[in-house]
Amino acid sequence: MKIEKGCVVTIEYTLKDSDGNVWESSTGEEPWIYLHGFGGIIPGLEPELVGKQAGATTSVTLAPEQAYGAYEADLANAVPRSAFADIDNLEVGLRLSAQTEDGSTHTVTVTAVDDTTVTVDANHPMAGKEVIVDVTVVAVRPATPDELEHGHPHINGQCH
Ligand SMILES: [Zn+2]
The missing domain is CATH 2.40.10.330 (Thrombin, subunit H)
Known part of the structure; x- marks a missing residue:
């Protein structure tokens, strides 16, 4: 199925700054699972994933205000x-x-x-920086009614 609001999406991701320094990555960790449309990932990334299916890869460059905000x-x-x-x-x-x-x-x-x-x-270390996100969509499934009500995914049926 294609990613839309109300899907539970599993992604592998790497966040880098514009110099290519890796800030965070799911490589070697658990993939990230989120409920699409409920603010579970950085704001600028969500619209870029709409319509993608399992197996899709993309690289998105986000301005600071779409990622971790302006430096204050x-x-x-x-x-x-x-x-x-x-x-x-x-x-x-x-x-x-x-x-x-x-x-x-x-x-x-x-x-x-x-x-x-x-x-x-107290700024986020990536505040004020352009962020490049490499994403691979691992899985997409419909959310359960409980997940939609809670606004987050349940991993193996468990509420966290
Ligand atoms: Zn829950």
């Missing part, structure tokens, strides 16, 4: 280094789980370290 400069903040006293491997590129004032957690990336301050950036 005010999400990068300098924090006193003393706030990181209990972290011994503090270095550029380290990803940390940070808690906001309302108690929710999000991931930040350390983007600069000096003797007194540490810059942490």
Whole structure:
């Protein structure tokens, strides 16, 4: 069957930046299974897959706003280094789980370290970047009524 809203789709995928650096890939991992039309994959990719069948391959180049969003400069903040006293491997590129004032957690990336301050950036690492997605459609099937009601696929009949 062809991909349309309300299908459960299995894909193999590789996400790269425009320099060809692989950010994420299903190679060697489980393929990604999502319910088409319910926001289960990055926004710009979904329309590109409509009408494709199992076995189809495609490569899609997505602008930042179709992928992980524009880079927002005010999400990068300098924090006193003393706030990181209990972290011994503090270095550029380290990803940390940070808690906001309302108690929710999000991931930040350390983007600069000096003797007194540490810059942490809450942007997604791929924010502001063009993203190239190589996709192979592995399987397409109709969703069950339960899956449509929940808005996500059930893997082996299990609700996650
Ligand atoms: Zn469910």
